[in-house]
Amino acid sequence: MYELIKNQWYAAVSSKDLKPEQMLSLEIMGDPVLFFRKSTGEVSAIRDICPHRGIPFKHGRLVHDMVECPYHGWKFDGGGVCREIPSLTETQKEKLDCTKIKVKSYQVQERYGCIWAFIGDADFDQTKCPQPPVLGDMPLNAKPNMIQVETFDCHIDHAVIGLMDPAHGAYVHKSRLWRNEKSTYEKHKAFGPVDYGFQMKRHQPSANSKAYKIFGGQPTTEITFRIPGNRVEHIQIGSRYFFTATGLMPINEKKTQIIQLSYWNMPWLSLLKPFIAAFADNFLWQDIDAVTKQQEGLKYDPNLMLINDADTQAKWYYSLKKEWFESSEQKREFNNPVKDVTLSWKS
Numbered sequence: 001m002y003e004l005i006k007n008q009w010y011a012a013v014s015s016k017d018l019k020p021e022q023m024l025s026l027e028i029m030g031d032p033v034l035f036f037r038k039s040t041g042e043v044s045a046i047r048d049i050c051p052h053r054g055i056p057f058k059h060g061r062l063v064h065d066m067v068e069c070p071y072h073g074w075k076f077d078g079g080g081v082c083r084e085i086p087s088l089t090e091t092q093k094e095k096l097d098c099t100k101i102k103v104k105s106y107q108v109q110e111r112y113g114c115i116w117a118f119i120g121d122a123d124f125d126q127t128k129c130p131q132p133p134v135l136g137d138m139p140l141n142a143k144p145n146m147i148q149v150e151t152f153d154c155h156i157d158h159a160v161i162g163l164m165d166p167a168h169g170a171y172v173h174k175s176r177l178w179r180n181e182k183s184t185y186e187k188h189k190a191f192g193p194v195d196y197g198f199q200m201k202r203h204q205p206s207a208n209s210k211a212y213k214i215f216g217g218q219p220t221t222e223i224t225f226r227i228p229g230n231r232v233e234h235i236q237i238g239s240r241y242f243f244t245a246t247g248l249m250p251i252n253e254k255k256t257q258i259i260q261l262s263y264w265n266m267p268w269l270s271l272l273k274p275f276i277a278a279f280a281d282n283f284l285w286q287d288i289d290a291v292t293k294q295q296e297g298l299k300y301d302p303n304l305m306l307i308n309d310a311d312t313q314a315k316w317y318y319s320l321k322k323e324w325f326e327s328s329e330q331k332r333e334f335n336n337p338v339k340d341v342t343l344s345w346k347s
């Protein structure tokens, strides 16, 4: 079950890390991908290996919104089509149509300050997979108030499960602002299916979740998870909102990138941003530290356990993934295995 999921949109690059006329190379599912932004602002992505002699384009440069290979100067456009081979004489140009030479290109879309890449088959029916999340009525060009990009040294499955695990808070995230093992309560939360995922339905956060107190008023929260590894928390306090969108992307089987973007419409909260960012970074680092230590044990390939109900979301993740593979293989509709249920645990 350690297979990675293809034919999916992955959160790949934070928009602010790719300025106009810049390139950025990233490994996604074990393959190098070069993202570049044209002078017009449009983003493209192509496989970061020159089809001529295999050198990565990242060592080259952008010329007139095209990628120029550092070795012999062949130029490729955003669609991966070769537009120029400088060594060709005029007569050779008539015989060799360079536009027949192509490098794989990737579909990309940019929304809410994040660049998403579709990793999969070129002819895949785009209506048959989960789409990047929609964040309420926020305009697609909204910019995040806070961005975190980090790498987990583990397989995406363990990163996903760590992300949705309700029972580790008191142990991994020990903090005066959060909670400790002495202040755990019994929790009962209603869950239900959403397309390609599941949702913890809107509710008031528990009394021991002190971090929510920062918002004042009566916050309610709703958490949605969809394969391949996207989670959105939407906190609502009257007309005020706080979104956290988290996207996990497999760099390869041993490394996973996490992009976490937060958005809010509370100007006073922006004054506290250094404090919130430090808290969020610390929180994420505690998770990274836990999965890094976990690797020491996983090296020995132990049998693992998933218990009810604290690990039920992890079980759902695995069954959603299994259903994705089975429905793709059998070329049939995806049937969400998640049912409406209330889960209980102490945390």
Ligand code: FES
Pocket (backbone or CB within 6 Å): 050, 051, 052, 053, 054, 055, 069, 070, 071, 072, 073, 074
């Ligand atoms: S290797 Fe890229 S142009 Fe020759």
Ligand SMILES: [Fe+2]
Pocket (backbone or CB within 6 Å): 162, 163, 168, 172, 173, 286, 287
């Ligand atoms: Fe955590």
